Every structure is written in structure tokens, then in C-alpha cells.
Amino acid sequence: MKEVTIVEVKGMESFANNGLVPRPNDVRVEFEEPSRSAPVPSEEGAARIATSLRATARDLGFAEPLTPWQEREAYRVIWDKDGIQVDAVTPTGLRHGTAAAMQLQAPALGTRLTILDRPEFPWRGLSIDVARHFFGVDDICAIIDIAASLRLNVLHLHLSDDQGWRIEVPEFPELVERSSHTSVGMDGGGFFTTSDIRTIVDYAARNGLTVVPEIDVPGHVNAALHALPGLSPTGTSPDPYTGVEVGFSTLSTQAELTHEFLSAISRTLMGVDVGPVHIGADECLATTRDEFDALVSQMASHVHSEGRSVVAWQEGASHLKMGDFVQLWDERQETEELAAAGRRGVKLIASPASRAYVDMKYSEEEALGTTWMGTVELRQSLEWDPRTIAPAGIEVAGVEACLFTETIRTFDDLTYMLLPRLAALAEVAWAGSGVGEWASFLPRVSHLAQLWQKEGIRYHCSPGMQ
Known part of the structure; x- marks a missing residue:
């Protein structure tokens, strides 16, 4: 031998x-x-x-x-x-x-x-905002290819916001008829038909990803208010919004269409895929606490009544129950409600903007991206452990990278902001931590970059990459 x-x-x-x-x-x-x-x-x-x-x-x-x-x-x-x-x-x-x-x-x-x-975490996701700028089926399927190559298993689609409405709701055709044509800076719009959504979901499934759809309520709803006057207690519609501010729009329990609207959009979301449903609940600065509690509870109840799990941004933690997921995005906020949710059996998706928001600029000199949470270079996206940012008592389900598209207009813009940071976040999600792995990661991601270059995929060459 x-x-x-x-x-x-x-x-x-x-x-x-x-x-x-x-x-x-x-x-x-x-x-x-x-x-x-x-x-x-x-x-x-x-x-x-x-x-x-x-x-x-x-x-x-x-x-x-x-x-x-x-x-x-x-x-x-x-x-x-x-x-x-x-x-x-x-x-x-x-x-x-x-x-x-x-x-x-x-x-x-x-x-x-x-x-x-084998992976460390069951939730390894990527969120793409198609509301502020719209990206169609071909672009989303190309992003799925990239996500699958990095062993991600969740595609979270942010389908509505103040700037645009991107999915057909059979009961309210006005949503796409009146509010799908706008975006930040009036760069044009679009929406997904029922057939489009089916194509995306089928393609994602063939590549091992579940599609988690999000319609963000009760804030981030100017596009809905513009399309449906009945969502306003006064019966009036605001003008389309093409800026980038947040927190100024809200649903109201006093409006005649609100309950029917929430019921309709929950049915639409549950028809997208078989996994969890994201209901938003973030940055509701124009919503009173009583109204917020009533509206988020109503939306969560619609989803729970069908035996489905709810995902909400961290502001909605108090309305989640066992089997649901809360998505942490802002480490500056208080964490008591997250800890309490964890004691009820809610699990945490780690998306801290200082690490996982890949719409943050790489550096101040970059043309693309925003800086409200500073700049985020590749090493920041790699060297962290999601369990260290979770409040005591809540289990970490995984990691999700988030790309909001205020400044993102083209597919090349998308991939430039995603790569190479998505590779770093995929490593954290799969291996459980990237702490101490910078020296190992650099030559590996440099090799990946050569593959991206051969495939004609635009990416950012971060410091240290060859």
C-alpha cells in the first residue's frame, strides 16, 4: 500500500x-x-x-x-x-x-x-430594493445566479416604497396603473406581473433560493397613497414622490380602505412563495404609537392566520411570535423589544447597516451609494460575528445583505455595490463569523474577482485585492 x-x-x-x-x-x-x-x-x-x-x-x-x-x-x-x-x-x-x-x-x-x-446559519440572504429604482426579471435572475454561487438561500425583494409600487395586486390595479412609473429622480419605473413573479420564484427555486417578498407598511407608503385616495382619511392623494427622504408617509386606521388594503396585499405576498412574508414596519416617523401597533398587528395577523411566518424590521419586534423573524438593521436603536421577542421564540436576522448595507459607499470619493451610516469597505463586511450584535436571549437565524437603490440605476451599478462585499457577507453567513479571516479571505476573493471579470460582471476592487 x-x-x-x-x-x-x-x-x-x-x-x-x-x-x-x-x-x-x-x-x-x-x-x-x-x-x-x-x-x-x-x-x-x-x-x-x-x-x-x-x-x-x-x-x-x-x-x-x-x-x-x-x-x-x-x-x-x-x-x-x-x-x-x-x-x-x-x-x-x-x-x-x-x-x-x-x-x-x-x-x-x-x-x-x-x-x-455545511453552513452555520439557515438564513443567508440578499435583499434588493426594486422600489426606488426598478430592476426587471432578467436583472433579478442574474443576481440570483451570483447569490447562488455564494451559497445564499434567500432573496428578499423590497417591492414598495414612497417612490414606486412594483407588484400587481388583483384587488387594486390602480397601484401599478398609477404608481409603478416613478422612481428616485424620475428615472423611469416598472412592475412585476404575476407571470414575472412566477418566473423569478421558479428560477430562484431551481438555484436553491426562497423568495421573501416585502411590502413595507405602515410607513414608506406614499406610492400606495398616491394610487388609492381611500387610504387617506381625507380622501385625497399626495403627489408622486421621487426624492430620498424617509419617514413622512403613513397608513391610517381611520381611512376607509385600510383594512381591505392590508388584507389584499397580505394575500398577494403569501401567493409569491411558500416561505416567510416580510411586512416592513420600519421608520414610521409619521405614525403614532397606537396607530403603529394597530396596523402592524393587523398585517401580522393576516399572515399568521394562514400559518405563515412573519419577518419585520426591528421596530416591529413586539408584534412577532414564535417562528417569526426580526431583522436588525440599526444598532443604535434600543434592543429591549428584540430581547423580549427572542424570549417568545422569535429569531434574529442580522443586517447591521455598518456591515451589511451594501448601498453604503465604499469610500467618501465614490459616486455611488449613501453615507448615513458612514462608509463600508470590504473588511468591515467580513470581520464580524453576528452573534456578538444580538441581544442576550435571541437566537441568530442568519445574515442578510441589503442593497437599497437610491443611487443605483443600472445593473452594473448593482453588481459594483454588491461585489465583493456580498462575498464577505456570504462567508459570515455560511461560516458563522469572519473575525480573523482577512488574510485568508483576500486571495480567495481575488480569485473570485477574476471569474467575475471573465463573466463581464462589474465589481469594486477593494484595497488588498489583486
Whole structure:
């Protein structure tokens, strides 16, 4: 029997040049007698990657027990002189493993590379704002491709705001007839038909992502108020809004259409996909506390009545119950209601603007982005642990990157703001933390950037990237 040397790679130091983002849970490198160079995966040669389903995670080589959701997403990649083998327990795991194999650089001659991997968090998301500037089906599907390549599993679509309404609601056709044509700066608009939404959801599902739709209430509703005079107690409609201020619009329990409106939009959202439904509830500066509580409770009740989970921004935490999700975006706010929600069984999605808002400028000199939470460069998006920002007593479900589009007009703008920061946030979401991983991450994300360049995807070259 020939001698085989096995090197356990910890901290990714020896693995840094192999280009895998997010970093895997476990890597083994075995040095064997060389015979020929290892095959290189490519879109043209994808058949070189063999795949196989196994019965359990133990069959993949995991010694420790995995949770059921981890087992669904776990995978193993073996790359040696004979080819590339991807094994998993489910098709989702096979997708993850194949995506990882497509990222990897070929191992050295005579090397057998084994990757054994599973995620740390079940919620690994990307939120795209299509309300302030609209992006159509083709653009969203292209973003899904990028998200899937980084092993994300949630696409959160922000479908309404003061500047525009982007989804058909059968009971209220006026919403798209009157309020889908505007955007920030009057740059044009658009909306998703029922068929468009089905196309996006089907494409996301084929790539392992659930679509979480959001209609933001009771604030951020100027577009709805403009379309439906009955949402105002006075029966009047405000003018379209094309600026970037927040917090000035609100629904009212005193308006004749409010209850019917909330019921209709909840049905629309629940018809998008089978997962959680996001109801907004942030920045309601024009809403009294009593009105806020009544309106958010009403919207949450509609969703709960159908057995579905609710997602709300952190201001809505008090209206969530076991099985729901609260999304933290502003660490400056008080956290008592988040902690109380955690005690009720609500889980936290970590989206701190100082790390995860990829609409923040990379630096003050950048033309794109905003700076209300300062600037956010790549290292800030990588080196943090979501559990350290969570109030005591609330479980972290995962991480979500957020891209609001006040300054984002084109697809190239989108990818420039997303990349490379989305890769860093995907690593935090998959591995659980990016603290202390900067030196390992830089060569890996630099390799990814070469792939983006080959595919014609615009990205930002952050300091330290090659």
C-alpha cells in the first residue's frame, strides 16, 4: 500500500489560494503519486463533475451530528487525478457542492483535495430594493445566479416604497396603473406581473433560493397613497414622490380602505412563495404609537392566520411570535423589544447597516451609494460575528445583505455595490463569523474577482485585492 500524507487545513492558511468563498467547514489535502493533471471544471466541461446522493451526513464523512437543515445543505467535494466528485444528501447540497467545485482552482499535481462542508446559519440572504429604482426579471435572475454561487438561500425583494409600487395586486390595479412609473429622480419605473413573479420564484427555486417578498407598511407608503385616495382619511392623494427622504408617509386606521388594503396585499405576498412574508414596519416617523401597533398587528395577523411566518424590521419586534423573524438593521436603536421577542421564540436576522448595507459607499470619493451610516469597505463586511450584535436571549437565524437603490440605476451599478462585499457577507453567513479571516479571505476573493471579470460582471476592487 502506498503511503498517503494527510494534512488537516485549519484557518484556511494553506488553502487560501484555492479560491473558495465562502470558506468551507473542513478541508483535507492528501499527497499521492502523481499520474496526470487534475481536470478543471468549466461551464463547457461541467460533465466532468460527477454527482451522487447519499443517505446521511455520516455517509459524507461528518463525524458530528448535523441539524436536519444543515444535513440538507451539506456537501462533499473530492478532487483528484480521476476527476471531481460531488456528494450530498439532497439536491440542494449537490448544488452547493457543484458551485464550490466551479470556484476552485485545480489542486497541485498528485494532490487529492477533499472538502467537507455545511453552513452555520439557515438564513443567508440578499435583499434588493426594486422600489426606488426598478430592476426587471432578467436583472433579478442574474443576481440570483451570483447569490447562488455564494451559497445564499434567500432573496428578499423590497417591492414598495414612497417612490414606486412594483407588484400587481388583483384587488387594486390602480397601484401599478398609477404608481409603478416613478422612481428616485424620475428615472423611469416598472412592475412585476404575476407571470414575472412566477418566473423569478421558479428560477430562484431551481438555484436553491426562497423568495421573501416585502411590502413595507405602515410607513414608506406614499406610492400606495398616491394610487388609492381611500387610504387617506381625507380622501385625497399626495403627489408622486421621487426624492430620498424617509419617514413622512403613513397608513391610517381611520381611512376607509385600510383594512381591505392590508388584507389584499397580505394575500398577494403569501401567493409569491411558500416561505416567510416580510411586512416592513420600519421608520414610521409619521405614525403614532397606537396607530403603529394597530396596523402592524393587523398585517401580522393576516399572515399568521394562514400559518405563515412573519419577518419585520426591528421596530416591529413586539408584534412577532414564535417562528417569526426580526431583522436588525440599526444598532443604535434600543434592543429591549428584540430581547423580549427572542424570549417568545422569535429569531434574529442580522443586517447591521455598518456591515451589511451594501448601498453604503465604499469610500467618501465614490459616486455611488449613501453615507448615513458612514462608509463600508470590504473588511468591515467580513470581520464580524453576528452573534456578538444580538441581544442576550435571541437566537441568530442568519445574515442578510441589503442593497437599497437610491443611487443605483443600472445593473452594473448593482453588481459594483454588491461585489465583493456580498462575498464577505456570504462567508459570515455560511461560516458563522469572519473575525480573523482577512488574510485568508483576500486571495480567495481575488480569485473570485477574476471569474467575475471573465463573466463581464462589474465589481469594486477593494484595497488588498489583486
